[in-house]
Amino acid sequence: MTRTVFVLTGAGISAESGLGTFRDRDGVWARFDPMRLATPEGFAADPVLVHEFYNHRRRDARAAAPNPAHAALARLEAGLAARGGRLFLCTQNIDDLHERAGSRHVVHMHGEVLRARCTACGTETVWHEDLGVETPCPHCGRRETMRPDVVWFGEMPKQLDVIDEALAEADLFVAVGTSGAVYPAAGNVAQARAFGIPTLALTLEAADNAGLFEATRLGRASETVPAFVDEVLSAKV
Numbered sequence: 001m002t003r004t005v006f007v008l009t010g011a012g013i014s015a016e017s018g019l020g021t022f023r024d025r026d027g028v029w030a031r032f033d034p035m036r037l038a039t040p041e042g043f044a045a046d047p048v049l050v051h052e053f054y055n056h057r058r059r060d061a062r063a064a065a066p067n068p069a070h071a072a073l074a075r076l077e078a079g080l081a082a083r084g085g086r087l088f089l090c091t092q093n094i095d096d097l098h099e100r101a102g103s104r105h106v107v108h109m110h111g112e113v114l115r116a117r118c119t120a121c122g123t124e125t126v127w128h129e130d131l132g133v134e135t136p137c138p139h140c141g142r143r144e145t146m147r148p149d150v151v152w153f154g155e156m157p158k159q160l161d162v163i164d165e166a167l168a169e170a171d172l173f174v175a176v177g178t179s180g181a182v183y184p185a186a187g188n189v190a191q192a193r194a195f196g197i198p199t200l201a202l203t204l205e206a207a208d209n210a211g212l213f214e215a216t217r218l219g220r221a222s223e224t225v226p227a228f229v230d231e232v233l234s235a236k237v
């Protein structure tokens with residue numbers, strides 16, 4: 001049976017790679033103020049502080065390694081394609097662990113910390129080094145215009161039209177390692193249900209929108225995701 005599976009991932013899938021989640025007890029937002037570090041207003045008020053915060057996150061992302069959950073989703077993408085099916089992988093994460101695990105098609109709805117954007121000319125560039133106020137745009141040369149190519153609170157997530165189209169075509173919706181606290185991603189499960197699509201959550205603790213999922217499997221992503229992928233590829237799901 002050809003499958004079109006929509007998988008939404010959050011910080012929980014990268015937790016076992018050593019990258020912090022946001023809302024767990026010792027999460028990033030328990031230690032830092034998102035209004036100062038993850039909003040356009042915060043960046044305008046103190047760009048040096050915000051650059052420093054994302055430089056740390058970029059270095060951590062580069063030092064991290066994909067875990068078995070990332071590898072399993074890359075295996076799912078290849079396995080479904082071999083059957084004429086499709087995996088639509090949408091992540092809220094700004095790291096590149098899905099790509100480094102072998103996933104070839106990843107939609108980063110909250111952008112990528114390993115890319116930078118010039119607010120003057122709009123050029124987006126792959127960026128692995130530290131970024132600062134004085135960093136000149138590699139395209140237009142202006143200074144004080146470069147920012148991490150990530151989506152902050154109050155900004156429009158990326159590729160929402162592509163995401164909505166993929167949801168309409170899916171025959172299974174799975175959320176991995178996300179608290180369901182941030183929209184529009186947190187609303188995907190309701191959209192899937194409205195389309196009559198079966199829904200499954202794979203997470204360590206029940207998400208804020210847990211009641212909307214038909215099934216929830218609690219556990220570490222590095223265990224639950226490979227088991228799920230085995231089931232799909234052996235056509236038990």
Ligand code: APR
Pocket residue numbers: 009010011012013015016021022023024027092093110176177178179180181182202203204205206207219220221222
């Ligand atoms: N395996 C599976 N799930 C895990 C694991 C793990 N090892 N560790 C934590 N989790 C789960 C938690 O139970 C929680 O439900 O991952 C989820 C992490 O939730 P958040 O920290 O809120 O992360 P996320 O849902 O991705 O946040 C969404 O908020 O701040 C913004 O832009 C940021 O993309 C982020 C968005």
